[in-house]
Amino acid sequence: MTGMDESLEREVAEPRSAAVANSENIAVAVGLKLLGAGAVLILIGLVLVLSLLSPYFLSPRNLGNILAQTAVVCVVAMGQHLVILTKGIDLSVGSNLALASVLGALSFHAGASTLTVVAVMVVAGAAVGAVNGLFYVYGRLPHPFIITLATLSIAKGIALQLADGRAIPGMPPAIRSLGQEAFAGLPGSVFVVAGVAGLMFVLTQSTVWGRWVYAVGGKADAAVRMGIPVSAVLVSTYVISGTCAGIGAVLLAGRTDAGSPLFGNLLELDTIAAVIIGGASFLGGRGHIGHALIGAIMIGVIRNALNLLNVGVFYQLIVIGVVIVIAVEADVLRNHLESRMRVLRAETGP
Amino acid sequence: MTQHLPEAHPQHPVLSVSGACKRFGSVVALDNVSIDVHRGEILALLGDNGAGKSTLIKCISGVHRLDAGDVVIDGAANVLRSPADARLAGIETVYQDLALFDNLTPAQNFFAGREIAGPRWFPRAMRFLNKRKMDEQTRSLIQSLNVSLPHLDAVVALMSGGQRQAIAVARSAVFARKVVILDEPTAALGQRESRKVLDLIGALRDRGNAIILITHNMEHVTELACRAVVLRQGRRVGELVPTRDNKQELVSMIVGA
Numbered sequence: 001m002t003g004m005d006e007s008l009e010r011e012v013a014e015p016r017s018a019a020v021a022n023s024e025n026i027a028v029a030v031g032l033k034l035l036g037a038g039a040v041l042i043l044i045g046l047v048l049v050l051s052l053l054s055p056y057f058l059s060p061r062n063l064g065n066i067l068a069q070t071a072v073v074c075v076v077a078m079g080q081h082l083v084i085l086t087k088g089i090d091l092s093v094g095s096n097l098a099l100a101s102v103l104g105a106l107s108f109h110a111g112a113s114t115l116t117v118v119a120v121m122v123v124a125g126a127a128v129g130a131v132n133g134l135f136y137v138y139g140r141l142p143h144p145f146i147i148t149l150a151t152l153s154i155a156k157g158i159a160l161q162l163a164d165g166r167a168i169p170g171m172p173p174a175i176r177s178l179g180q181e182a183f184a185g186l187p188g189s190v191f192v193v194a195g196v197a198g199l200m201f202v203l204t205q206s207t208v209w210g211r212w213v214y215a216v217g218g219k220a221d222a223a224v225r226m227g228i229p230v231s232a233v234l235v236s237t238y239v240i241s242g243t244c245a246g247i248g249a250v251l252l253a254g255r256t257d258a259g260s261p262l263f264g265n266l267l268e269l270d271t272i273a274a275v276i277i278g279g280a281s282f283l284g285g286r287g288h289i290g291h292a293l294i295g296a297i298m299i300g301v302i303r304n305a306l307n308l309l310n311v312g313v314f315y316q317l318i319v320i321g322v323v324i325v326i327a328v329e330a331d332v333l334r335n336h337l338e339s340r341m342r343v344l345r346a347e348t349g350p
Numbered sequence: 351m352t353q354h355l356p357e358a359h360p361q362h363p364v365l366s367v368s369g370a371c372k373r374f375g376s377v378v379a380l381d382n383v384s385i386d387v388h389r390g391e392i393l394a395l396l397g398d399n400g401a402g403k404s405t406l407i408k409c410i411s412g413v414h415r416l417d418a419g420d421v422v423i424d425g426a427a428n429v430l431r432s433p434a435d436a437r438l439a440g441i442e443t444v445y446q447d448l449a450l451f452d453n454l455t456p457a458q459n460f461f462a463g464r465e466i467a468g469p470r471w472f473p474r475a476m477r478f479l480n481k482r483k484m485d486e487q488t489r490s491l492i493q494s495l496n497v498s499l500p501h502l503d504a505v506v507a508l509m510s511g512g513q514r515q516a517i518a519v520a521r522s523a524v525f526a527r528k529v530v531i532l533d534e535p536t537a538a539l540g541q542r543e544s545r546k547v548l549d550l551i552g553a554l555r556d557r558g559n560a561i562i563l564i565t566h567n568m569e570h571v572t573e574l575a576c577r578a579v580v581l582r583q584g585r586r587v588g589e590l591v592p593t594r595d596n597k598q599e600l601v602s603m604i605v606g607a
Contacts, residue, residue, distance in 0.1 A: 206478050206479055207467075207475065207476055207477065207478060207479065208465045208467045208474060208475050208476070208477050208478075208479060209475040209476060210479075211458065211462070211465055211479060212463075212475065214451070214453060214454060214458075215451050215454065215458075215462050215463070217453065218451035218452055218453040218454060219449070219450070219451050219452070221449075222445075222447075222449035222450065222451060222462075223451075223462070223463070224433070225413070225433045225443075225445065225449050226433070226449065226462045226463030226464075227432070227433055227434030227437060227463040227464070228462065228463045229475075232475075284453075285451070285452070285453035286453050338507055338508060341508050342507070342508055342509065342510060345500075345501075345508065345509070345510060
């Protein structure tokens with residue numbers, strides 16, 4: 001390359017003064033930081049506003065209610081988050097949870113021990129997840145939408161058939177108290193959420209498998225060329241998502257003292273919304289467990305607030321939908337700012 | 351055996367492909383192609399679109415399998431069933447699309463699929479990442495290759511085309527022990543950024559790797575390559591030592607005029 005080329009390039013890059021480029025650089029960086037912390041900021045703002053609007057909102061009893069009601073969505077959303085990290089989706093989580101709870105109730109009435117009832121629910125959830133993953137990967141389906149839509153229907157049908165369309169009351173005392181009682185001032189389900197979250201955090205952030213999940217979500221064909229076992233990684237995310245639905249079944253069955261084929265209606269919507277609202281990218285490869293948790297809590301807070309403010313149940317669906325659109329647009333904006341950042345860095349050089 | 355003392359026999363090719371044939375349905379992509387590369391040498395692989403260059407390197411890097419022919423690495427015949435096999439055999443490939451993970455940092459990209467982790471008795475997927483060691487090795491490699499990456503902790507999505515290309519080439523340098531294949535490494539870059547990548551390729555060669563370089567840029571061929579092999583319609587049609595004077599000859603060999 002000649003010296004002339006180099007000076008030419010510099011002339012093209014320099015008409016905008018360095019100061020202007022630099023201030024835009026800072027603005028873009030600040031924008032990205034704000035978007036990254038957006039969900040947390042909104043949640044804090046929401047809590048502040050609500051505590052002013054309703055004196056009851058911050059009472060320990062109401063906060064305990066929110067946590068207990070959110071626990072199921074939190075656990076299942078963490079599984080959903082893994083699937084979304086790999087650019088997938090799991091529509092079957094709600095039906096999966098319903099089927100697991102029915103199988104748990106049936107096994108309890110057949111005389112199974114508490115531990116066996118828990119195992120039945122968790123393993124049933126994992127099994128439906130395995131069906132999803134195996135058909136998606138080895139059935140060479142173009143997208144997990146179809147297979148998880150199919151298992152949504154199939155699991156629901158099996159659950160309704162087995163339970164004859166009705167809830168089956170009765171759960172072992174230990175499961176009931178986990179779902180209903182408080183320990184050290186916190187609902188029992190909160191400890192389950194914390195345990196699952198801690199395990200998921202370590203798995204996704206500190207293990208080789210976790211790194212592979214992000215790589216597969218970032219660029220699956222590159223992951224194949226780098227020797228990452230992509231098929232196994234994909235299947236594992238659906239198995240874990242199903243397992244989380246099974247754990248959710250334990251919590252919900254405990255809270256209601258029943259297994260029911262009607263559990264988990266629209267849970268897929270809530271969990272997907274939680275992951276997206278929390279700030280993980282629907283385009284895959286980006287996000288962490290905290291996003292799923294914050295999104296789930298935010299949905300719980302919005303629901304609770306609308307109840308306290310006497311806003312009708314139907315409006316809740318509308319509000320949640322609007323929030324999803326805002327969250328997805330924020331993701332689009334983030335991608336746009338990032339490409340702007342890339343251009344700026346290329347212009348200003350290292 | 352020679353594979354244990356490759357440096358002691360510089361006259362033996364480190365990679366030797368002979369009689370390579372590959373068809374896709376009725377299309378003959380490779381027809382009895384043979385090439386050799388030695389350590390410390392840059393071999394340019396030239397040809398028009400559809401000449402078979404990409405098929406040939408995909409067979410060497412384990413993406414496709416040859417229908418017939420042998421791949422001999424350091425004197426030992428190898429069957430490359432997958433990209434992982436090829437990497438194990440010491441062959442690194444820098445793909446045209448770079449195969450980078452936009453959502454990961456440079457260090458995470460370098461070690462994708464080959465993470466440093468322990469303890470060893472854990473199943474591989476469950477081992478704990480040794481992030482500090484991977485970061486250290488990345489930093490020292492970036493320094494030794496003289497690549498400037500100002501934001502090592504940022505994800506690759508935020509980096510310029512030249513930086514991304516440099517990361518992809520540097521990644522091959524982490525693990526390359528024998529052969530590095532580069533598919534059009536400068537195609538998408540400006541002059542200044544191309545220059546840096548070419549220097550990087552030279553550094554890879556100086557570390558004792560054999561380099562196979564696919565490019566359409568004749569300037570780069572004459573500057574870097576020791577030899578140039580030309581493919582046309584799946585056949586090997588010639589080999590030259592590229593100089594400034596025989597550029598025209600090389601071009602007519604490529605287009606078949």
